[in-house]
Amino acid sequence: MSIGDRIAPRVAFGEAITELGRASSDVVVLDADVSTSTMTCIFRDAFPDRFYNVGIAEQHMFTMAAGIASTGLIPFVSTFACFATRRAADQIHISIAYTGLNVKINGAYGGVAVGQAGATHQAFEDLAIMRAIPNMVVLDLCDAVETRAAVFAAADYDGPVYLRTVRCEVPVIFDEAYDFEIGRGYVLRDGSDVAIVSSGMMTPKALDAAAQLESLGISARVLHYPTLKPFDRGPLVRAAHEIGRFVTIENHSVIGGLGSTVAEVLAEEKPSHVRRLGMQDSFGESGDDEAFLTKYGMNTQHIVQAARELAKE
Amino acid sequence: MIHSRMNVPCRNHTAMTVEISELEEKARRIRELVIRTVHHAGVGHVGGPLSMADVMAALYFRILRLRPDEPNWEVRDRFILSKGHSTSAWYAALAERGFFPVEHLKQMYRLNSPLQGHPDMKKTAGVDMSSGSLGQGLSAGIGMAIGAAHKGQDFRVFVLQGDGECDEGQVWEAALYGGHHQIRNLVLIIDCNRLQQTGRIESTLNLDPLDEKLRAFRWTVLECNGNQMSDLLPTLERARDLSAEGPVAVVSHTVKGHGVSFAADRVEWHAKTITDDLARQALEELGAADVNW
Ligand SMILES: Cc1ncc(C[n+]2csc(CCOP(=O)(O)OP(=O)(O)O)c2C)c(N)n1
Ligand SMILES: [Mg+2]
Numbered sequence: 102m103s104i105g106d107r108i109a110p111r112v113a114f115g116e117a118i119t120e121l122g123r124a125s126s127d128v129v130v131l132d133a134d135v136s137t138s139t140m141t142c143i144f145r146d147a148f149p150d151r152f153y154n155v156g157i158a159e160q161h162m163f164t165m166a167a168g169i170a171s172t173g174l175i176p177f178v179s180t181f182a183c184f185a186t187r188r189a190a191d192q193i194h195i196s197i198a199y200t201g202l203n204v205k206i207n208g209a210y211g212g213v214a215v216g217q218a219g220a221t222h223q224a225f226e227d228l229a230i231m232r233a234i235p236n237m238v239v240l241d242l243c244d245a246v247e248t249r250a251a252v253f254a255a256a257d258y259d260g261p262v263y264l265r266t267v268r269c270e271v272p273v274i275f276d277e278a279y280d281f282e283i284g285r286g287y288v289l290r291d292g293s294d295v296a297i298v299s300s301g302m303m304t305p306k307a308l309d310a311a312a313q314l315e316s317l318g319i320s321a322r323v324l325h326y327p328t329l330k331p332f333d334r335g336p337l338v339r340a341a342h343e344i345g346r347f348v349t350i351e352n353h354s355v356i357g358g359l360g361s362t363v364a365e366v367l368a369e370e371k372p373s374h375v376r377r378l379g380m381q382d383s384f385g386e387s388g389d390d391e392a393f394l395t396k397y398g399m400n401t402q403h404i405v406q407a408a409r410e411l412a413k414e
Numbered sequence: 415m416i417h418s419r420m421n422v423p424c425r426n427h428t429a430m431t432v433e434i435s436e437l438e439e440k441a442r443r444i445r446e447l448v449i450r451t452v453h454h455a456g457v458g459h460v461g462g463p464l465s466m467a468d469v470m471a472a473l474y475f476r477i478l479r480l481r482p483d484e485p486n487w488e489v490r491d492r493f494i495l496s497k498g499h500s501t502s503a504w505y506a507a508l509a510e511r512g513f514f515p516v517e518h519l520k521q522m523y524r525l526n527s528p529l530q531g532h533p534d535m536k537k538t539a540g541v542d543m544s545s546g547s548l549g550q551g552l553s554a555g556i557g558m559a560i561g562a563a564h565k566g567q568d569f570r571v572f573v574l575q576g577d578g579e580c581d582e583g584q585v586w587e588a589a590l591y592g593g594h595h596q597i598r599n600l601v602l603i604i605d606c607n608r609l610q611q612t613g614r615i616e617s618t619l620n621l622d623p624l625d626e627k628l629r630a631f632r633w634t635v636l637e638c639n640g641n642q643m644s645d646l647l648p649t650l651e652r653a654r655d656l657s658a659e660g661p662v663a664v665v666s667h668t669v670k671g672h673g674v675s676f677a678a679d680r681v682e683w684h685a686k687t688i689t690d691d692l693a694r695q696a697l698e699e700l701g702a703a704d705v706n707w
Contacts (some may be wrong), residue, residue: 131566153560161587164550168557171542173537176565192584195547196554200535 102245107270111209113309114244114266115140117252118177119147125186126151131166131178133159138268139179139209159189163286163294165207167196170203175256181215182208182224182265190230198236205255206231211241211265212352213394219387225380229357231263232330238262238283239360241301241352244273247327250281258283267352268321271302271388286333292343295408296340296347300326300359303350303399310404319406319412322369329359334366341371346411348376350404355379374414376407433476434643440471445673446702447506447519453693455523458531459685460677463503464606466574468640469666470507472647473572475643477654482512489569491557494543497576498532498550498607499685505529511539516707528630531559549582551575552602559600569645570599570657578610581619586631593632596660597654600690601653602633604663605640607670611684628663640666674699 121142122128129151131409132277136142136154155162157181166176178185185193185208197204208227232237232372240255240263242248248266255262262283273283274289277312289304291313299307311321322344324336340347347367349360362376367373378399384394394400444467452458478491495504503524509516514528528537534544543554549668552601555573562569592600604624607617615621625635633688634656638649646666653662670684671677674696688696697704 151564155591156587158584158587158591159551160584161553161556161591164553164584165560165588165591168543168554169561169564170557171554172558172561172565172567175559184539191547193552196550197545200544308513397534 102273104273104276106129108245108273109268109270110245110248110257110266111138111140111268113248114207114264115143117249119144119389121252121256121365122151125175125256127174129153129176130173131155131162131176132274133157133162133180133184135180135209136156138181139207141179157381158194159184161298163189163192164196164202166204167200167202172177175203175205177205177207179209180229181222182211182220183222186224186227186230194234201236201238201260203259204261205265206261208263208265210268212267212301213385213397213399214269214352214390216268217387217389220385223385225277225354225385226357227265228353229331229361230358232357232362236261238328240283240328241265242327243304243325244271244275244303245344246273246275246277246279247281250310251327254281254283265301267302269302272305274303274305274308281327283329284333286328286330286336287325288322288336289325290321290323292320292387294320294346294412295325296322296325296344297348297363297404298337298349298359298363299351300329301352303352306401307350307404309401310408313401313405315409316411319408320407326359331395332362332366334370337363338370341367341373345373346414347373347408348411349378351379352399353379354382356382357400375410376411378403378407432551434647435649437471437475438637440475441468442673442700444503444506444542446697446700447509447516448502449501449688449693449696449700450707451506451519451522453688454520456687457523458501458502460575460664460681460688461607461683462500462605463565464672464674464677465641465668465670466605467503467673468643468646469603469605469650470503472643472650474507474511476647477650478572479569480511482540485513492571494541494545494555494573495533495573496545496550496573497548497579498545501531501533504533508538508540513604520707521569527629545647545664548576548579550586552585552592554589555600555602556597559597562599568599568656570601572601572603574603574605577604577606577608577615577624578602578618580587580621580624589628589631589633592661596632598660599657600661601657602661602663604665606665607668609670609679609681609684609707613681625639625665633661634662635665636662637665637667641669641672668695671680
């Protein structure tokens with residue numbers, strides 16, 4: 102894959118766990134009758150003996166994964182982010198996080214982009230729920246390169262990890278040299294007038310916005326945070342001292358996700374001007390992904406607009 | 415002898431009688447320790463631990479393959495207490511079996527204690543799965559049995575669950591899975607004490623016929639009087655042996671609060687403070703005259 106290719110992270114996830122499964126027979130995969138959506142069907146077809154379709158039984162699935170992990174295996178458990186984090190929140194909390202067992206959770210179809218399915222399938226609070234659970238590493242992944250790297254990093258990490266992947270295609274922005282590490286924030290573009298902080302599928306939009314801002318005479322720094330927890334304060338605090346003006350953009354509610362994290366850290370370290378773009382505490386609805394993002398103020402043009410307003414202040 | 419997988423095919427009658435009375439004494443001791451623990455703590459569940467004491471005695475002194483001095487021994491049999499609120503009886507069994515000193519029971523419920531109010535696998539030797547939110551134990555047990563099969567290990571998994579707990583949907587998700595896949599080396603014991611927290615089972619959500627429900631889910635089902643060792647022990651042994659072929663459920667009929675007259679079959683004794691006077695009475699009834707530990 103090369104820069105600019107449009108690849109769905111869910112496909113990258115399915116391929117990465119299959120590659121991982123080839124390297125280690127300790128890797129097993131669980132899914133709750135949505136493997137053709139989460140793309141764990143790629144693993145299923147390669148390793149049918151290590152694939153467990155539990156049926157439409159998410160609560161059972163997450164606790165069963167904990168039991169499997171307790172014997173030393175590494176389960177990757179997939180379902181839609183909404184069902185994982187809302188329906189099975191207690192199972193994830195008690196059986197996986199409290200026990201600290203080595204379970205990797207793939208919240209597929211994270212955020213708004215669920216292909217017209219609408220509000221019941223849109224998870225705007227999955228990152229908030231997962232962030233609030235102790236022991237849980239929380240990742241909101243961007244492109245295919247980052248998703249693959251995160252799958253391998255999660256397998257190397259001993260403990261529960263929530264990996265959020267999206268359904269829609271995302272342009273590849275990283276090349277093979279990308280040095281992904283859990284718990285690290287990245288400066289993807291330097292700038293001095295305003296800082297845009299993004300995660301997941303919103304980072305390509307943040308980069309586009311920064312390019313547009315440059316042509317408007319505004320220099321924007323882009324901070325990319327694939328790991329929401331543990332959060333890498335360094336790049337953010339540096340930007341607070343050097344710039345002090347932030348726009349956050351996330352495929353999630355502004356309550357409890359990236360925008361919240363940024364505001365919390367800045368309030369403690371260096372109070373700054375912050376504008377948080379994302380779902381503003383409302384339910385979603387059906388619609389084409391891009392049209393939806395535009396209606397809810399979460400598209401490239403909104404980042405540009407917010408950054409311009411802030412830069413003037 | 416307890417570590418052996420071999421079942422003595424036809425134990426002679428006298429040996430069997432001795433064995434039963436030894437286990438009855440263990441169950442009595444577990445009940446005594448439950449009363450002491452809950453009395454000492456000033457809070458805690460009473461009825462649920464007392465109804466399951468005999469199962470603990472049978473499992474920890476006959477059925478389970480364990481090494482108390484090596485609690486994480488890879489091929490140990492696993493036990494999951496899905497009805498985690500009854501853990502004082504489990505702690506008593508673990509202490510009696512040598513996983514930690516009986517003295518530790520005085521620390522239950524206290525800050526910084528290894529003995530939490532509900533089982534914590536990170537804090538307590540011998541605990542293989544944390545629990546407390548009802549309905550999850552069977553799923554975890556199935557996961558462990560799958561792990562064993564995947565790794566070619568022959569350990570068995572025993573899950574003890576409440577009857578009220580069967581209200582939880584996840585229990586039936588797990589039962590469906592276990593039956594469909596005919597999960598081996600898995601035994602589910604249901605402590606049917608006919609009470610849950612606020613009322614009787616039959617007036618809350620009637621489970622009858624529980625055995626037929628489980629059979630319809632493709633489980634082998636055995637029933638016994640779970641407070642009578644001469645019935646319970648052979649039933650658990652049979653369940654263990656039959657589990658080589660597929661999942662087995664034991665419907666264990668018990669009395670909540672068994673062994674203590676004021677608590678027996680009384681819904682308010684689900685959880686309650688044991689006063690000094692009642693503790694003395696309970697210990698007397700349990701044949702533990704000395705109020706000191
Ligand atoms: C998910 C969940 N809901 C509620 C409770 C509170 N609770 C603790 S014990 C109990 C009753 C359990 O009844 P049963 O399973 O029959 O156990 P036993 O009679 O052996 O005490 C309840 C409702 C809980 N621990 N977990
Ligand atoms: Mg009960």
